[in-house]
Amino acid sequence: MPVETVLIQALVGVSSGMILFIVASGLSLIFGVLRVINFAHGSLYMLGAFIATSIGAWLANQSVGFFGALLIAPLVVAFIGALLEMGLFRRIYQREHLLQLLLTYGLTLIIADAVRIFWGGEILRLTLPELLSGTVKILDRRFAVYNLLLLVIGPAIAIGLGGLLRYTRWGRLIRAAVDNAEVLGALGIDTRQIYTAVFALGCWLAGLGGVLIAGRASVSLQMDSEIIVQCFAVVVIGGLGSFTGALIASILIGVVVSLGTLFPVTAGFAQALPFAVMALILVVRPWGLLGKAER
Amino acid sequence: MRKYILPLSAVILILLGVILSPFQAALASEMLIAGLFALSLNLIMGFGGMVHFGHAAFYGVGGYSYAILTTRAGLDPVLAFIVSPFIAAVFAVVIGWLCVRRTRLYFAILTLAFGQLLYILVFQARDLTGGDDGLQGLPIPPWLATEQARYWFTALVFLACYLLIRRIAASPFILTLKAVRDNPERAQFLGVNVRRQQLAVFVMGAAFAGVAGALFAILNRFVAVNMLFWTTSAEPILGSLMGGIGSLIGPVLGGGLLVFLEVNITRFTLYWPMILGTITVLFVLLAPEGLVGLVQKWRRK
Secondary structure (H helix, E strand, O other): OOHHHHHHHHHHHHHHHHHHHHHHHHHHHHHHHHOOOOOOHHHHHHHHHHHHHHHHHHHOOHHHHHHHHHHHHHHHHHHHHHHHHHHOHHHHOOOOHHHHHHHHHHHHHHHHHHHHHHHOOOOEOOOOOHHHHOEEEEOOEEEEHHHHHHHHHHHHHHHHHHHHHHHOHHHHHHHHHHHHHHHHHHOOOOHHHHHHHHHHHHHHHHHHHHHHHHOOOOEOOOHHHHHHHHHHHHHHHHOOOOHHHHHHHHHHHHHHHHHHOOOHHHHOOHHHHHHHHHHHHHHHOOOOOOOOOOO | OHHHHHHHHHHHHHHHHHHOOHHHHHHHHHHHHHHHHHHHHHHHHHHOOOOOOOOHHHHHHHHHHHHHHHHOOOOOHHHHHHHHHHHHHHHHHHHHHHHOOOOHHHHHHHHHHHHHHHHHHHHHOHHHHOHHHOEEOOOOOHHHOOHHHHHHHHHHHHHHHHHHHHHHHOOHHHHHHHHHHHOHHHHHHOOOOHHHHHHHHHHHHHHHHHHHHHHHHHHHOEEOHHHOOHHHHHHHHHHHHHHOOOOOHHHHHHHHHHHHHHHHHOOOOOOHHHHHHHHHHHHHHHOOOHHHHHHHHHHHO
C-alpha cells in the first residue's frame, strides 16, 4: 500500500478526531467543574445534529443553511442544557455517583425517544454549501474540503477553550469554583450561575460536534450511544479533565479507527480498536496519558 | 414468621406454574430472569459498591455461549447450559482485571466501554454469532418443550441461584467486600487485597448474569445482539434502583416489575423509553432508596 494513501487516511482520521475532541471536551469540562458524568451528553450531540438538519432544510439555501445551522443549533442545545442544569442536575450534585449516572441515563432515554417522536426514525442529512463540498489535492490524493474545515475548527476550539479558562475573568471564576466552590460563594460569587454556564458551554460543544458530524455523515438515532462510548474511551485514554489529553486521545482514536478501516485484517473490527487502545493504556498508565492519580 | 417467608415464596413460585397460562408463564419466566440478572448485578453494585455499567456483556456472553455451543458445536443443551456461566466468568476475569484498576466513576466508565467492546465484537463476528440477526431456533432439551416446563425450569434455577447468592451475601467474603466498599483505604491497611476482592465479586456476578443469559436463550430459543447493548446493562441497575440497592429481594422485585411494566405498557403505547426514562428520573429524585426503602420508611412511621 502506497505511503501517500496511508498518510491521507491518517489525516482523515485526524479530522474525525476533531469532532470527537469537541464533544469529549464538553463532557470533560462538565465533569471537571461539576463532577458529574453526563450520559446524556451523547444525546445532546445527537440533538444538535437533528436540529442542524432541520435548520438546514428550513433555510433551504445551501450556503446559508449550513452556516445557519452551525451558528444556531449549538446555541439551542446550550439553552436546553441550561434548562436541564437548572431543573435537574442542580439537585443531584451532592448525591452518590450511581444516582447521578442513573439520572443522566434516564435523560438519554427521554431525549432519544423525543427525537424519535419529533423527527421520526428517518435517516437525515445536512447539505453542505458548494464551498465546502469539493475536494483538494494533497499528496496527489483527493481530500475533502470539509475535513480541512474540521482540521481548523478543532484546534480553534482547543485554543479558545484554553484561553477562556486561563485568561478571562470568567475562566478564573470557573477554576476557582473547581478548587473551592464554598470559598468562592463566600466571596459573593453566585456559584450556581457558574455551574449553569459551564454546563451550557459543555452542551454547546456537544451541539457543535453534532452539527459538524451532520455535515459529514448521515444523522440517525443510534448516534448518541456511539459517541458517548467513544467519549468515554477518550477520557480514559487522555485522562479525565485534561483538554490536552482529550485532544491527543481524540486524534489517536480518530487515526486508529481510520487506519483500521484501511487494512483488511482490521477492517471489520475498526470500531473496536479504540477500546483495544484503551485497554493498553490502562495496563501501562491507568490514569490516562495526561491524567493525575485520583483522590 | 420471617423464616417461613422464603420457603413459602418458593412453594408459591413452583405452584404458580400450574395455574399460569402459556403467555403468563413466559412472562413470569422473563420476570424471574430479569430478577436474577438484577440480583447478580447487585452482588457487585450493592455489596461491592462498584457502579457497573457493562453487566449486559456477561448476560449476553452467557446467552451466546449457550447458543453457539448448541448450534455451532452441537453440544448437548444441558451441558451447554452448565458451561455457559463459566464462559461468562472467563470473560469477566479479563475485563474485570482491567476495570478494577480504576475505582468509582472511572470504573463505571470502563465497564461501559468494555461492555460495548464485546457488543461490537459480537455484532461483527457474523460467522460465529449471526451478527445483527442473532441466532434463532436454538435446540433445547425435549423435556422443556412447553412454556410451563420452561417456567418450572427457570423458577428452579432462579431459586437455586437465589439461595446461593444469599449464602454468598452472608459469607466473610462479602463482609470484607462491604468493608472495602465503605472504606477502601482502611480495608487496604487491614491487609485486604482490594483489587482481588473486587475482581472476585465481579467474576461471581458475571457468572450469575451468564446463568440469566443462558436461561433467556433457553426460554426464547434465540439470542440477539442487543442482549449485550449498554441499555441492557442499565435494566438491572434500574431494577435494583426501583427495588432497593443492597438488599436481596429488592433487585428481584424491581427487575421483575420492570419487565412486567414493559410488557404491559408497550401493548398500549410506543413511548415506553420515554416512560422508563421518566420513571428513572423520578426514582432518583424522589425515592433513591427504592421500593424496599420506601416500605422501611413507612414502617418506621
